[in-house]
Amino acid sequence: MPSPLVVMGVSGSGKSTVGAALAQRLRVPYADADDLHPPANIAKMSAGHALDDDDRYPWLEAVGGWLADHPDGGVMSCSALKRTYRDQLRRHAPDVRFLLLEGSMEVIARRQASRPGHFMPASLLQSQFATLEALEPDEDGVVVDVDQSVDAIVQGYLDASNLEED
Numbered sequence: 001m002p003s004p005l006v007v008m009g010v011s012g013s014g015k016s017t018v019g020a021a022l023a024q025r026l027r028v029p030y031a032d033a034d035d036l037h038p039p040a041n042i043a044k045m046s047a048g049h050a051l052d053d054d055d056r057y058p059w060l061e062a063v064g065g066w067l068a069d070h071p072d073g074g075v076m077s078c079s080a081l082k083r084t085y086r087d088q089l090r091r092h093a094p095d096v097r098f099l100l101l102e103g104s105m106e107v108i109a110r111r112q113a114s115r116p117g118h119f120m121p122a123s124l125l126q127s128q129f130a131t132l133e134a135l136e137p138d139e140d141g142v143v144v145d146v147d148q149s150v151d152a153i154v155q156g157y158l159d160a161s162n163l164e165e166d
């Protein structure tokens with residue numbers, strides 16, 4: 001894969017699951033942006049409060065740093081909800097591509113509900129959807145519907161990107 005990829009979308013859309021599967025399929029390094037949050041961000045979300053732009057700024061800097069360190073390929077799961085956040089990532093890694101995992105609130109809420117023990121409360125899903133700005137035509141990316149198997153999502157991305165496995 002010639003450039004780093006960010007698997008993006010709202011909480012519970014499958015970023016970690018799909019991101020890890022894609023990285024394995026493409027045989028490139030994988031990282032989860034959830035692991036790069038400052039502890040204060042995790043505490044805030046755990047307490048039921050949505051992050052704001054200021055909270056996300058240092059976190060996106062860390063995500064961008066990882067992308068810049070993987071110019072020859074790597075997959076990062078990161079919500080990247082707003083255009084300005086993706087612009088911030090592109091400043092670090094101009095060639096970054098995005099895979100937007102798109103789904104209805106109904107499907108995603110059901111998946112979140114059957115995922116016990118995660119710090120992200122289901123009550124924040126509405127704010128995640130309200131904050132999400134879809135990929136714009138000038139952004140390098142692919143949109144895949146999450147209401148299908150993980151394998152089908154991975155294949156959908158590969159087909160849309162004309163990427164072959166080694």
Ligand SMILES: Nc1ncnc2c1ncn2[C@@H]1O[C@H](COP(=O)(O)OP(=O)(O)OP(=O)(O)O)[C@@H](O)[C@H]1O
Pocket residue numbers: 009010011012013014015016017018034077111112114115120146148149150153
């Ligand atoms: N295509 C799929 N079909 C069925 N279940 C799925 C699919 N993708 C993900 N899941 C399940 O949905 C739940 C949410 O997925 P996951 O944790 O990967 O989402 P996420 O976007 O990384 O969430 P967060 O950003 O909150 O960490 C998990 O329990 C996962 O196993």
Ligand SMILES: O=C(O)[C@H](O)[C@@H](O)[C@H](O)[C@H](O)CO
Pocket residue numbers: 010011012033034051056078079080081120128
């Ligand atoms: O931008 C955000 O609000 C955050 O990245 C959240 O989306 C969580 O980190 C993640 O999705 C965990 O559930």
